[in-house]
Amino acid sequence: MVDPELTMQVLESRERRRNDRRDFFRKAATAAIAAPLMLTMGGKPLNAQTPVTDPDILNFALNLEYLEAQFYLYAVSGTGLPANLLTGTGTQGPVNANGARAVNFTDPVVREYAREIAADEQAHVVFLRQALGASAVSQPTIDIGTDPNGAFSTAARAAGLITAGQSFDPYSTDENFLLGAFIFEDVGVTAYKGAAPLITNKTFLEAAAGLLAVEAYHASLVRTVLYRKGMLTPALLQATEAISNARDSLDGATDLDQGVAPTGVGATLASNIAPLDGNGLAYSRNTGQVLNIVYLTSMARTGGGFFPNGVNGTIRTSQAN
Amino acid sequence: MTSPDQINEVLDACDERRNARRAFLRTSGAATLLASTATLAGCFGGDDDNGDGVIVAPPPPTPSPPPPTGVSDADILNFALNLEYLEAQFYAFAAFGTGLPANQLTGTGTQGGVSGGRQVNFTDPLVAQYAREIATDERQHVAFLRTALGTSAVAQPAIDIGSTPTSAFSAAARAAGLIGAGQAFDPYATDENFLLGAFIFEDVGVTAYKGAAPLITSKTFLEAAAGILAAEAYHAGLVRTVLYGKGLQTPSLRANTESISNARDSLDGPTDVDQGVAMIGAASNIVPTDANGLAYSRSTGDVLNIVYLTAAAAGQGGFFPAGVNGAIRMSSAG
Numbered sequence: 173m174v175d176p177e178l179t180m181q182v183l184e185s186r187e188r189r190r191n192d193r194r195d196f197f198r199k200a201a202t203a204a205i206a207a208p209l210m211l212t213m214g215g216k217p218l219n220a221q222t223p224v225t226d227p228d229i230l231n232f233a234l235n236l237e238y239l240e241a242q243f244y245l246y247a248v249s250g251t252g253l254p255a256n257l258l259t260g261t262g263t264q265g266p267v268n269a270n271g272a273r274a275v276n277f278t279d280p281v282v283r284e285y286a287r288e289i290a291a292d293e294q295a296h297v298v299f300l301r302q303a304l305g306a307s308a309v310s311q312p313t314i315d316i317g318t319d320p321n322g323a324f325s326t327a328a329r330a331a332g333l334i335t336a337g338q339s340f341d342p343y344s345t346d347e348n349f350l351l352g353a354f355i356f357e358d359v360g361v362t363a364y365k366g367a368a369p370l371i372t373n374k375t376f377l378e379a380a381a382g383l384l385a386v387e388a389y390h391a392s393l394v395r396t397v398l399y400r401k402g403m404l405t406p407a408l409l410q411a412t413e414a415i416s417n418a419r420d421s422l423d424g425a426t427d428l429d430q431g432v433a434p435t436g437v438g439a440t441l442a443s444n445i446a447p448l449d450g451n452g453l454a455y456s457r458n459t460g461q462v463l464n465i466v467y468l469t470s471m472a473r474t475g476g477g478f479f480p481n482g483v484n485g486t487i488r489t490s491q492a493n
Numbered sequence: 494m495t496s497p498d499q500i501n502e503v504l505d506a507c508d509e510r511r512n513a514r515r516a517f518l519r520t521s522g523a524a525t526l527l528a529s530t531a532t533l534a535g536c537f538g539g540d541d542d543n544g545d546g547v548i549v550a551p552p553p554p555t556p557s558p559p560p561p562t563g564v565s566d567a568d569i570l571n572f573a574l575n576l577e578y579l580e581a582q583f584y585a586f587a588a589f590g591t592g593l594p595a596n597q598l599t600g601t602g603t604q605g606g607v608s609g610g611r612q613v614n615f616t617d618p619l620v621a622q623y624a625r626e627i628a629t630d631e632r633q634h635v636a637f638l639r640t641a642l643g644t645s646a647v648a649q650p651a652i653d654i655g656s657t658p659t660s661a662f663s664a665a666a667r668a669a670g671l672i673g674a675g676q677a678f679d680p681y682a683t684d685e686n687f688l689l690g691a692f693i694f695e696d697v698g699v700t701a702y703k704g705a706a707p708l709i710t711s712k713t714f715l716e717a718a719a720g721i722l723a724a725e726a727y728h729a730g731l732v733r734t735v736l737y738g739k740g741l742q743t744p745s746l747r748a749n750t751e752s753i754s755n756a757r758d759s760l761d762g763p764t765d766v767d768q769g770v771a772m773i774g775a776a777s778n779i780v781p782t783d784a785n786g787l788a789y790s791r792s793t794g795d796v797l798n799i800v801y802l803t804a805a806a807a808g809q810g811g812f813f814p815a816g817v818n819g820a821i822r823m824s825s826a827g
Contacts (some may be wrong), residue, residue, distance in 0.1 A: 392730025
């Protein structure tokens with residue numbers, strides 16, 4: 173039979189982990205809603221770039237989708253997006269794909285997952301480009317190569333997965349591919365969540381919610397597979413924590429990120445597939461914080477990391493942290 | 494080496510399955526944004542009324558039925574709270590053998606009890622760990638929404654999560670062809686049945702929050718709802734990934750997700766807004782998406798069709814034998 177105490181222990185262990193973000197109701201303790209809904213909560217950092225338009229936000233998202241689509245397409249097929257999906261406003265750039273190639277997957281299920289995600293990300297690029305029409309930004313220069321000084325290696329080095337001078341190759345094994353995917357996926361979720369309140373057009377808001385959901389499904393897929401493989405290879409669990417901490421070191425003081433390592437012990441042991449705050453909500457990042465991560469810098473910059481020349485569009489500066 | 498043709502085959506295979514919802518881009522091929530926000534807003538507003546020669550099409554990417562008129566943010570959050578009560582109770586019983594504490598059940602409307610529910614004797618320790626995680630998250634969603642709504646929060650309505658032949662789970666499983674007449678579906682019996690029971694709910698939560706997002710007026714609550722939407726998608730992705738993985742050894746699991754998906758689709762109207770996890774071509778199908786790579790939406794009425802287990806306009810049934818509490822409580826007709 174179940175001990176209610178056990179339940180509470182699990183809940184408490186999760187809450188200890190997540191209590192860094194409980195300020196929603198601390199700040200708004202009196203924000204209970206009387207019959208007409210009344211909202212008093214504020215203080216969510218929106219962004220310095222104001223005023224932003226809906227096309228600005230969708231173009232910001234399009235840059236991120238270019239990056240994700242290229243990574244997954246190379247991992248699945250050894251080739252990237254077709255040329256007719258790269259054009260647009262701003263300076264079009266190539267893919268620095270030195271070393272990027274089709275992964276020789278050993279687990280056929282991981283290959284099936286990779287194919288699915290690649291198709292979804294390409295569909296996102298197509299969708300956003302169609303929605304934006306002539307105002308769609310072109311693909312900026314993207315680095316998904318394996319050079320020791322490339323973005324993947326820099327990110328892995330920041331997480332302590334490799335040391336100085338070494339390279340991280342997300343195309344070499346199933347596990348490295350999954351960790352490469354892990355670097356991106358949760359960031360996409362937080363980016364769409366942070367941007368949702370900035371979108372004024374209801375149709376595009378619903379579309380963005382659809383993109384948000386899909387990125388969360390992808391992130392969950394990648395995290396679930398890493399968690400399962402981590403039972404045999406515990407280093408994978410620790411790698412997700414290290415990558416999460418590295419992201420957190422870039423995007424400011426607040427902890428907006430979690431790996432998949434379990435909490436609790438024995439009968440209270442619980443996975444951590446969904447990175448959520450103490451209210452069970454996913455985190456938000458503003459556009460500047462998202463750029464901190466993809467530029468791999470904690471400073472205000474207009475390029476770096478996976479986008480050596482910066483993203484295209486009006487939203488292009490990372491946050492000074 | 495993989496050829497570009499191979500990736501195109503994968504994409505084509507996905508498209509074949511997903512092309513039911515391609516209407517958006519086909520009908521609004523000219524509905525591109527020009528440089529201004531004003532144009533953007535206008536793109537989806539109607540046809541060529543302004544005479545500029547640009548035919549702009551109204552259908553949104555995943556069109557939702559019109560919302561109930563005059564719904565407030567509190568109405569929508571209370572609607573969500575009913576669904577969270579259901580999910581939280583199911584997972585709490587499955588993971589821990591006990592439901593929500595009594596102080597999490599009070600509120601406006603008629604408070605009801607929970608029938609059924611017990612702890613699963615998990616054989617795969619990973620599935621037990623997943624269940625505990627989701628149970629905790631869903632409990633937090635209940636607490637979050639109740640705090641946000643304050644004194645206007647609805648009470649938990651009567652909830653059926655039992656496993657008798659006449660229970661909601663059995664009715665749902667029977668509609669999906671998983672069991673025959675008079676048989677019972679017990680989501681607490683095995684790891685696999687638990688996962689299928691979870692599958693019945695999870696994608697519905699995603700579509701419900703996505704469909705409700707544009708109806709929320711407060712930016713703060715919109716962002717909170719987006720946070721719950723993401724959490725539900727993480728959960729759904731987890732459950733679908735595990736079912737897909739176990740389906741390698743037990744192919745009937747993948748087939749069962751398709752059957753449940755089809756049963757849901759038979760309840761919520763003619764548009765296909767649902768997919769199982771079975772392979773499409775050479776790819777998995779963990780993410781149920783339309784041809785644009787977007788998750789689906791359901792209106793509140795369509796969500797109630799599924800949890801009431803009826804294709805008709807009704808005020809109760811299925812998992813909510815006395816209906817949900819709050820202003821939004823009628824399922825869609827047809």
